[in-house]
Amino acid sequence: MNNYFSIKDVDSIDTWVNEAIEIKKNPLSDKTLGADKTIGLLFFNPSLRTRLSTQKAALNLGMNVIVMNFTGEGWSLEYGDGAVMDQGNSEHVKEAAQVVSQYCDVLAIRAFAKLENRDDDYEEKVLKSFIKYTDIPVINMESATGHPLQALTDAITITENKPIHKPKIVLSWAPHPKALPQAVANSFVEMAQQMEADFVITHPVGFELASQITNEVPIDYNQENALKDADFVYVKNWSSYEEYGKTSQDQNWKITKEKMKLTNNAKFMHCLPVRRNVVIDDAVIDSDNSIVIEQANNRTYAAQLVLKKILETT
Amino acid sequence: MNNYFSIKDVDSIDTWVNEAIEIKKNPLSDKTLGADKTIGLLFFNPSLRTRLSTQKAALNLGMNVIVMNFTGEGWSLEYGDGAVMDQGNSEHVKEAAQVVSQYCDVLAIRAFAKLENRDDDYEEKVLKSFIKYTDIPVINMESATGHPLQALTDAITITENKPIHKPKIVLSWAPHPKALPQAVANSFVEMAQQMEADFVITHPVGFELASQITNEVPIDYNQENALKDADFVYVKNWSSYEEYGKTSQDQNWKITKEKMKLTNNAKFMHCLPVRRNVVIDDAVIDSDNSIVIEQANNRTYAAQLVLKKILETT
Amino acid sequence: MNNYFSIKDVDSIDTWVNEAIEIKKNPLSDKTLGADKTIGLLFFNPSLRTRLSTQKAALNLGMNVIVMNFTGEGWSLEYGDGAVMDQGNSEHVKEAAQVVSQYCDVLAIRAFAKLENRDDDYEEKVLKSFIKYTDIPVINMESATGHPLQALTDAITITENKPIHKPKIVLSWAPHPKALPQAVANSFVEMAQQMEADFVITHPVGFELASQITNEVPIDYNQENALKDADFVYVKNWSSYEEYGKTSQDQNWKITKEKMKLTNNAKFMHCLPVRRNVVIDDAVIDSDNSIVIEQANNRTYAAQLVLKKILETT
Secondary structure, three states: OEEEEEEEHHOOOHHHHHHHHHHHHHHOEEEEEEOOOEEEEEEEEOOOHHHHHHHHHHHOOOOOEEEEHHHHHHHOOOOOOOOOOOOOEEEEEEHHHHHHHHHOOEEEEEOOEEEEEEEHHHHHHHHHHHHHHHOOOOOEEOOOOOOHHHHHHHHHHHHHHHHOOOOEEEEEEEOOOOOOOHHHHHHHHHHOOOOOOEEEEOOOOOEEEEEEEEOOOOOEEEHHHHHHHOOOEEOOOOOOOOOOOOOOOOOHOOOOOOHHOOOOOOOOOOOOOOOOOOOOOOHOOOOOOEOHHHHHHHHHHHHHHHHHHHHOOO | OOOOHHHHHHOOOOHHHHHHHHHHHHOOOOOOOOOOOOEEEEEEOOHHHHHHHHHHHHHHOOOOOEEEEEHHOOOOEOOOOOOOOOOOOOHHHHHHHHHHHOOOOOEEEEEEOOOOHHHHHHHHHHHHHHHHOOOOOOOOOOOOOOOHHHHHHHHHHHHHHHOOOOEEEEEEOOOOOOOOOHHHEEEEHHHHOOOOOOOEEOOOOOOOOHHHHHHOOOOEHHHHHOOOOEEEEEEEEEOOOOOOOOOOOHHHHOOOOHHHHHOOOOOEOOOOOOEOOOOOHHHHHHOOEEOOHHHHHHHHHHHHHHHHHHHHHH | OOOOOOHHOOHHHHHHHHHHHHHHOOOOOOOOOOEEEEEEEEEEOOOOOHHHHHHHHHOOOOOOEEEHHHHHHHHOEEEEOOOOOOOOOOOEEEHHHHHHHHHHEEEEEEEOOOOOOOHHHHHHHHHHHHHHHHHOOEOOOOOOOOOHHHHHHHHHHHHHOOOOOOOEEEEEEEEOOOOOOOOHHHHHHHHOOOOOOOOEEEOOOOOOOOHHHOOOOEEEEOOHHOOOOOEEEEOOOOOOOOOOOOOOOHHHOEOOOOOOOOOOOEEEEEEOOEEEEEOOHHHHOOOOOHHHHHHHHHHHHHHHHHHHHHHHOO
């Protein structure tokens, strides 16, 4: 595999999930695969799970890890072709990407949506520029519009917890005090369409995700109706795609214990971090049906599978 | 050993000190003990000695090290049970602690006192929350009210430098332009009570440490009297416990060469960093009696002993 | 070798360049030389190439790497002898340097010029204080007045690309929106004087580098004249030494394709980061004659050579 930019880079989600579950059983079975190989983790935004789980995955494979925070440790980058760089940005991504790729064998990059201009965000200029100007594999650690390591993690977690019957998966929007990107929801929607499942999205009017991502996935504007008989409730806030970056704190959409009673004893999932008692009630996340901690644990194995595939083919 | 939260987790200070001194003679003798084990160092505050010496100790044991600065690199954490998280904090420690512990085999955490509310600080909510919500060992790299790696270091340093007779150890308060926590002093006092020594604390009226920590240790409000015949002078500023967080710059309490003449040619100790010519005069810290550099060196062996004990029992 | 503070620490630039080129052919040939040795990288300023290439070099030699950002992660340091430290600085370099050197086998330090006071900068108090107070080797990762790892890199890159005849090398000043240190130019000038080359410096009146550095190197205030028949054009902005820290954005000095036509099909070099279309036009840096990316690649081998020499002699 070359880059892991999008969940679309997964050729078969079932195969990948099974491979990741094998890795999870014996995480050190490939501990020399990455010998003398170096991964550079480039952060343009904060990170906890991704930062630690990706490092752990690389260490499990015997790789060297170099972490670089572009906020504070390096130079602010320019992305515009032909830009006259007489303002705040000190270095063009053309140089930065080529240079960094010479010191590393694999790059992993986090660069959130700015939520200022939809076209800018959906152009994915940071990740795509690095991919364009490097000749080493690039892994997306959450870009402006996608979080495919999270989506692969979610597929693993659903598979581990799925009932015998074809599961019903509900992606539910939830309120949030701060405008958040659509990245996690986008990649989850792309992933879920590849799974054998009944998949429904529920959110308030005006919070539709991009139609090129949701495709034919049914949208139910009535959350309680959507939750009925669900086997998995995946909760996530995202800001509006249409009125780009607008958020809502409408507490009617918070996930409560009462709403979970409408489900088929559903497992509760969230990518974390989560705002307790805003996005979900304590009673839900602290219940036995919550699998958010195991979900976060699977981040390591998703990252390790992606790294393993890259190391085996480069 | 499970956690190293407090100097009270040391069952026998003499035994531990001797073990640490053995490690110091041959720091690489256990260099495979930590193979395939990962320590996560979590910093909520600045750190120089602790950051570097703990990494060095882990490397000496062959461990992988992941460093995480919560200031800037991650999310700000909520600690309140039942909190409605609609303000600045993005993640609850319940999730953060459980998640991080899945990527690591040992955690070490630094989280200073805020000096705003005494009860909050003495509840030790950061360290205790991590201990509560993780099932891996947690090491205190200075918490709100204690710095047990420093105190263990101090015990090593005193043992290495002690005279034949039972030593007199004086802990002297010193002035400081900035309000500092009581953590170092607290742990030193707890440690010194376990040593075979005459131990005296001297400070201005109003700077008494918590009585549950000082117990029966004599307090002398006359610094010059306290210093008489001392074999070790351990200097440290702390802000008031009673008028919580109040500091003082009273230069009458600065340690000078004249005051050191009152001692029994005492060794001078300080945990560092130290404000020269405010806390102590150059003439004292630059004298042959100053052992602050060797003291800092011993930080590695204190950390390595604690890590070794954890690795041997998990 | 003890310290690598200045390009003057290179006894024979030709020999060193050849050794570095050998390392580049087989970067892992000394991968056990640094076993159980730890390098501490101390950053007082941002860094991308230096941060990553020095880590990579150390990893190639099998060393442990500890990275420390003094901006944010540690304490602000005091450098003045006899200072009464009742202001913002928490720790004196006397302690910091001695302490850090106990946890590491080699230190590498980045500390830029402040461009406020020329004497202060040219005293090199940060690097020289660390050298003074440690007894382990110290490597300059760009100090106030020099960047010798860059200059060694530049010598490697020139050697790899030089024509059969004795090359003409032109160091040309270029405009910049922000006042920059003289460090890169200084070390380049010191290095170039050691090479078999015709070496010319060109810059506007008032941007003379320190005469103790330029010595007898010819200065041409006419850029186009200087560029004639050049084999290498090394471009770099620096602020004024005379009117210390004054900069200029005079676009007449920008390197354009037209100016490059005056040369002998010269290779274009720059240490990066570079402001496109301010310092140089896109058409130049994107041309086949631009060797800036390979130049940046050579940073690894320059650092690795220096580290190797240190490891072999300590």
